[in-house]
Amino acid sequence: MPVARPEPSDARVISHVDMDCFYVQVEQRKQPELRGLPTAVVQYNSWQGGGLIAVSYEARKYGVKRSMRGDEAKKVCPQIHLVQVPVARGKADLNLYRNAGSEVVSILSRKGRCERASIDEVYLDLTDAAETMLSENPPEMLEAVDDEVLKSHVLGLDEDEGKEVENVREWFCRSSAEHRDKLLACGAIIVADLRMQVFKETQFTCSAGIAHNKMLAKLASGMNKPAQQTVVPLSSVEGLLASLPIKKMKQLGGKLGNSLQSDLGVNTVSDLLQFPEEKLQERYGINTGTWLWNISRGISGDEVEGRILPKSHGCGKNFPGPQALRKITSVQRWLNDLCEELSERLQSDLVQNKRVAHTLTLHARAYKSNDSDSQRKFPSKSCPLRYGTAKIQEDALKLFNSALRDFLGSHRSETLGNQNNGWGVTALSVSASKILAAPPGTGSILRFFHSCEPSSSSSKQNFSEIIQDSAPLSPSGSLSSSGLNQAEPQKRSTAEETQINCGTSTLNQDEQKRESSNYKGRCSILGFLKGSKPSCSSSKHEGAEIAQEALPVPPSGIDYCTEHNPGLPLKRSPEEENIVSQPSSDHSQQRREMWTYRVDEIDPSVIDELPPEIQEEVRGWLRPLKRANPVKRGSSITNYYLPSRKK
DNA sequence: ACGGGTGTCACG
């Protein structure tokens, strides 16, 4: 549910930038022959031509709509070019578009705080840049304002035919304007420039809204597409909202909007305006009620979060109808593919952004054909995330099995494992969340691990299989994952890239909590690495685990992993593992704690045994941590916009 | 038992 946030008293300049039919543009850049032609991007074209996920403006003229099937689109527009989303491991692979989105963000984030709202949308807080421009180089002093600026739409201006550009020019330059309007004018100049930079550097066009808050900016960005921008002066807000159907507003496109319509008879924002705040609160709760009351007045205090990297990564696939997965082995195969993709994405996040994810979650949809209760939701499950493809696969499968038991109930437990018992999985997904900045040194430590990890499976096999992969039986006793799909963890070396990219990422301007600032003197890197690297993990199946827990921890708290990494010390502790089969959440809570390590428990004497370049970094952890990661919030604008000389 | 795959947020 939406929540009301107080609106800052000083006027802000907020922009929402929205790429025009983004996936299509990405494909057209790759295949320039398609430029200007009716084009759509489809995924999976075997069933009814696939589903459209983006439609070019040329194709829209023919009535082609998103969420048509490819076949339907061909019917209304026979010349349409349908481009397929790349497929990898049997599923749609969106990396091409994600990366293109990153290109755009790296440009748009140059002038102020930037929030990546989706793969193709960002919010910008340009308040500081606009204030600076206004004080140092106000538009009224500009002899020439760029064309792109003059093409702006300014809501509330008399849209007199022919005189529009002159009106806009006057609006931008008039010195009698209120401060708020001048700020918006500066914002619009900055945004026009950013959009031109995006076009020059990526060949992508976008549309934008410029207003005093996110809600209005978002509303405006969609008003004149493609490749145009719209400004919302305060004086136009009332008129803009008055006739607006509530379902057009963000957050009101779904059930809440429906309820407003059918329960309160509210169809436009002005209808909503009639309701006293208390009435709205009575019906929708205090938060949502106030939020509704506010947005009907154009009030929205949401801040632009300085975040250009995603908070989570997920991979999923649907298995509709007849494709439903009915055997645990096919679930496992798909899970392995999904986890492999997820692992790759985590690996690049680590390399490019130096971030680590801490939670793995499995979601699925399933039906039970026999049962009366066949509607029951398939529960999500999560556990600590251990790096390495094989680990993720193994954990995901355990999560799935655990969830499947819950889903099916405790009856008939001995048959649940293998063959179809009347259940079918219609969707599977794995995701990684709780992503934090990696502790310093992760890069070179990982490189060290890579350098001593055998690339051939032979030596690793005997080690990891014997030591760690005698899998526990699930409580039902029917499934063992041991020996199945033991893929090579860490297929590629990331060492060099890690080193090269450290600190150089252009996308790394996020406010990122560094772990050490959260964990305060704790260090989870050892746990992180231990979980990641089979060759250095201690035994973790339940039998051995119990045995190990009974062992006293060596005084130094350090264990040596001599097999492949002579001299590398790792602290041993009861292994975090199998929390999915832990009956009590208290128990898993305790175990989670085991995953982090107190820095002061590291025996300083072992540092000498580390490789030299790592020694230094580990010593760094042991020093009293001062402010580990000064948070940079809202970059200071050093270069405000200078209009390109153009007449 | 489908627009599909991803992502964010608020709630209990």
Next chain:
DNA sequence: TCGTGACAC
């Protein structure tokens, strides 16, 4: 905390 539901593109 985790798991769910809603919403959006």
